[in-house]
Amino acid sequence: MDDTDLLDILGDGAHGYFAGGAGDEITLRANETSWSQVRLAPRVLVDVSERDPSVTLLGKQRPSPIVVAPMAYQKHVCPDGELASARGAARTGSGYVLSSQTTTAPTVVGPEVSDPWFQLYVFRDRQVSLDLVAQARESGYEALVLTVDFPVAGWRERDKRTGFRVEHPVALNLDGPPLTTEELFALHDPSLTWDDIGAFAEAAGMPLLLKGVLRPDDAERAVDAGAAGIIVSNHGGRQLDTVLTGAEALPPIVDAVAGRADVLVDGGIRRGWDVAKALALGADAALVGRPVLWGMARGGEEGAVAVLEQLHAELDSTLALLGVPNARDLDRGALVSQV
Ligand SMILES: Cc1cc2nc3c(=O)[nH]c(=O)nc-3n(C[C@H](O)[C@H](O)[C@H](O)COP(=O)(O)O)c2cc1C
Numbered sequence: 580m581d582d583t584d585l586l587d588i589l590g591d592g593a594h595g596y597f598a599g600g601a602g603d604e605i606t607l608r609a610n611e612t613s614w615s616q617v618r619l620a621p622r623v624l625v626d627v628s629e630r631d632p633s634v635t636l637l638g639k640q641r642p643s644p645i646v647v648a649p650m651a652y653q654k655h656v657c658p659d660g661e662l663a664s665a666r667g668a669a670r671t672g673s674g675y676v677l678s679s680q681t682t683t684a685p686t687v688v689g690p691e692v693s694d695p696w697f698q699l700y701v702f703r704d705r706q707v708s709l710d711l712v713a714q715a716r717e718s719g720y721e722a723l724v725l726t727v728d729f730p731v732a733g734w735r736e737r738d739k740r741t742g743f744r745v746e747h748p749v750a751l752n753l754d755g756p757p758l759t760t761e762e763l764f765a766l767h768d769p770s771l772t773w774d775d776i777g778a779f780a781e782a783a784g785m786p787l788l789l790k791g792v793l794r795p796d797d798a799e800r801a802v803d804a805g806a807a808g809i810i811v812s813n814h815g816g817r818q819l820d821t822v823l824t825g826a827e828a829l830p831p832i833v834d835a836v837a838g839r840a841d842v843l844v845d846g847g848i849r850r851g852w853d854v855a856k857a858l859a860l861g862a863d864a865a866l867v868g869r870p871v872l873w874g875m876a877r878g879g880e881e882g883a884v885a886v887l888e889q890l891h892a893e894l895d896s897t898l899a900l901l902g903v904p905n906a907r908d909l910d911r912g913a914l915v916s917q918v
């Protein structure tokens with residue numbers, strides 16, 4: 580996709596923050612290429628006159644396996660911010676995860692989309708996190724996504740160069756002058772361990788998913804700690820550069836979890852056939868991040884809808900051409916080999 584316009588729309592600071600990754604951005608690039616290296620093996624002469632993309636997540640049928648990933652500070656992308664992405668998700672039957680680094684309150688976003696999930700960061704001031712959990716519970720969120728790959732920020736050279744500053748992230752009640760991302764990231768609690776997970780699971784009062792898991796042993800530990808789901812993710816290549824990709828990490832994690840929890844994946848999913856590959860490798864759903872932001876940058880809510888509609892149309896085309904009309908029937912038999 581030609582994205583030369585995004586720098587003009589967003590400016591150097593915001594563009595660097597939203598598009599960028601950590602270090603040399605090796606993982607950022609690998610996220611996309613590793614999906615393209617998974618090869619599909621279509622079956623012919625299957626009746627594909629009716630296709631069904633629905634999946635089951637947290638025990639409930641969902642119209643689509645595509646979920647909008649939690650992403651911070653969306654008012655820097657378009658004026659409606661998180662309302663644009665949430666409405667885009669609602670209009671296309673996509674799932675939605677609101678970031679706890681939101682620029683629109685959870686209470687405002689919640690009613691816009693059915694069964695949204697709330698992403699939580701654990702801040703040094705744990706009360707701030709617990710207050711966010713309470714807000715999410717009261718405004719009808721279905722699940723809590725605890726992100727565990729951000730004890731400290733990744734080494735983000737674009738932000739260091741531009742000094743990008745964030746306007747008032749509402750959830751943190753930070754009035755006062757805009758803060759650099761480094762100042763905001765320093766609010767995270769780097770001392771969080773497995774011992775703390777139980778307390779958040781209890782406070783949640785709703786199913787808990789752990790986001791940012793890349794190892795099967797950690798996935799098993801998450802299941803043992805009571806997680807209802809695992810999100811296999813390297814944070815869009817923004818944390819530790821040169822870590823493995825979602826496509827690489829997914830199969831052994833699916834095997835280790837062995838159906839005891841839902842498994843989702845993200846990072847570099849750009850096309851409907853990437854979504855199909857994620858499901859074929861054993862994921863229950865796939866999260867999409869930056870493409871939704873690029874739609875919003877170009878056209879607000881309508882732009883988010885356009886991106887999500889195209890992903891759904893591509894998935895539908897993939898189910899037909901692959902000879903697997905129901906997304907829930909995708910398995911490794913649809914693939915030549917794993918990455
Ligand atoms: C600008 C930006 C902000 C993000 N903010 C958050 C966040 O607040 N919480 C979180 O758990 N993940 C966050 N992520 C990571 C995404 O949820 C997701 O893991 C990743 O972007 C998926 O990769 P993709 O952008 O290649 O689709 C952010 C990603 C981006 C690009």
Ligand SMILES: CCCCC(=O)C(=O)O
Pocket residue numbers: 651680729763764814817
């Ligand atoms: C303080 C967290 C900021 C959002 C985030 O997760 C990211 O920029 O990747």
